[in-house]
Amino acid sequence: MENKTSTPPDFSIVIPVYNEEENIPELYKRLTAVMETLGTYEIIMVDDGSRDRSWELIKELHHKDPRIKGISFSRNFGHHMAITAGLDHVNGSIIIMMDADLQDSPEEIPRLYQKFKEGYDIVYGIRKVRRDPFLKRLTSAIFWWFLGRFSGVDMPAGQTMLRVLSRRVVTVLREMREYARFIHGMIAWTGFNATTMDVQHNPRYKGRSKYNIPRLFKLAFHAVTSFSIVPLRLATYMGLISSIVSFLAGLYFIYKKIFFNIPILGYASIIVSIFFVGGIQLLVLGIFGEYLGRTYQEVQRRPLYIVKEFLLENDKRT
Numbered sequence: 001m002e003n004k005t006s007t008p009p010d011f012s013i014v015i016p017v018y019n020e021e022e023n024i025p026e027l028y029k030r031l032t033a034v035m036e037t038l039g040t041y042e043i044i045m046v047d048d049g050s051r052d053r054s055w056e057l058i059k060e061l062h063h064k065d066p067r068i069k070g071i072s073f074s075r076n077f078g079h080h081m082a083i084t085a086g087l088d089h090v091n092g093s094i095i096i097m098m099d100a101d102l103q104d105s106p107e108e109i110p111r112l113y114q115k116f117k118e119g120y121d122i123v124y125g126i127r128k129v130r131r132d133p134f135l136k137r138l139t140s141a142i143f144w145w146f147l148g149r150f151s152g153v154d155m156p157a158g159q160t161m162l163r164v165l166s167r168r169v170v171t172v173l174r175e176m177r178e179y180a181r182f183i184h185g186m187i188a189w190t191g192f193n194a195t196t197m198d199v200q201h202n203p204r205y206k207g208r209s210k211y212n213i214p215r216l217f218k219l220a221f222h223a224v225t226s227f228s229i230v231p232l233r234l235a236t237y238m239g240l241i242s243s244i245v246s247f248l249a250g251l252y253f254i255y256k257k258i259f260f261n262i263p264i265l266g267y268a269s270i271i272v273s274i275f276f277v278g279g280i281q282l283l284v285l286g287i288f289g290e291y292l293g294r295t296y297q298e299v300q301r302r303p304l305y306i307v308k309e310f311l312l313e314n315d316k317r318t
């Protein structure tokens with residue numbers, strides 16, 4: 001596609017969309033109303049293999065308003081891949097990320113932008129009060145605790161997807177082509193000057209959350225294994241501890257046998273220790289397997305996502 005002498009917009013908003021037909025019209029209305037007050041902008045909606053009318057709606061919006069751009073995947077690749085594709089095609093100098101379900105209010109963007117103008121590269125929206133069902137809040141709390149503890153990257157907890165990024169952050173993100181993506185961690189990892197701001201969090205406008213517990217687990221594994229190799233060291237630590245313990249136990253039994261002639265009792269103790277050691281070995285093997293599988297996926301170097309259709313007029317790239 002030719003670039004028709006268009007100058008890049010001030011803002012690019014990246015929105016992943018997966019079966020959000022009920023939210024797109026309202027999102028468009030509220031987001032454009034806010035963005036009008038801020039400057040020139042483009043909105044890149046990435047349709048992550050929706051099975052509803054989301055892509056048709058995005059197409060309609062694009063024909064009516066060319067500032068709405070669309071990328072549609074050949075199938076569902078996941079939330080973080082959809083964001084990746086959006087970031088790969090932004091033209092603006094300030095990048096805003098948000099979800100399509102209006103859990104973050106577009107009306108918060110001007111406040112985040114004010115903060116950004118103070119000279120930050122990253123302004124995270126933080127939800128002080130989560131407006132999600134109980135189970136979701138619980139699993140998410142465990143998720144963030146786990147990450148804080150094991151991922152080795154300093155990420156503010158309670159982030160929503162709503163955030164403002166400078167162009168140079170996005171340039172770095174574009175260079176990170178790993179398959180296991182955890183965008184929150186990747187952004188923090190860039191190390192640019194970041195701050196947080198509390199934002200209001202809403203229940204989903206319409207529809208249901210696309211994250212279930214297995215998906216959340218997968219994300220948590222990705223998140224930890226892509227930023228830390230601490231779990232691999234677990235094997236060393238556990239091996240060390242169990243050798244010390246068994247050595248001491250051995251000394252104790254020998255001592256009892258020699259000085260008191262007390263035989264070592266114990267079918268139960270043998271069974272328990274076999275299972276204990278077996279359990280640890282399996283756990284460690286599992287962790288190894290996790291990293292091996294990750295490495296395998298990374299060396300395959302498949303494309304991160306496959307695009308079926310672009311609606312990106314005025315864009316230098318095709």
Ligand code: UDP
Pocket residue numbers: 015016017018019020048076077078079080082098099100101103208209210211
């Ligand atoms: N999403 C996506 N691909 C997926 C799952 C979700 O693009 O496979 C989008 C979804 O349309 C929404 C955002 O990612 O815009 C966040 O999803 P959701 O609201 O279901 O997650 P939650 O807020 O419950 O964590």
Ligand code: MG
Pocket residue numbers: 099101103204209
């Ligand atoms: Mg949501």
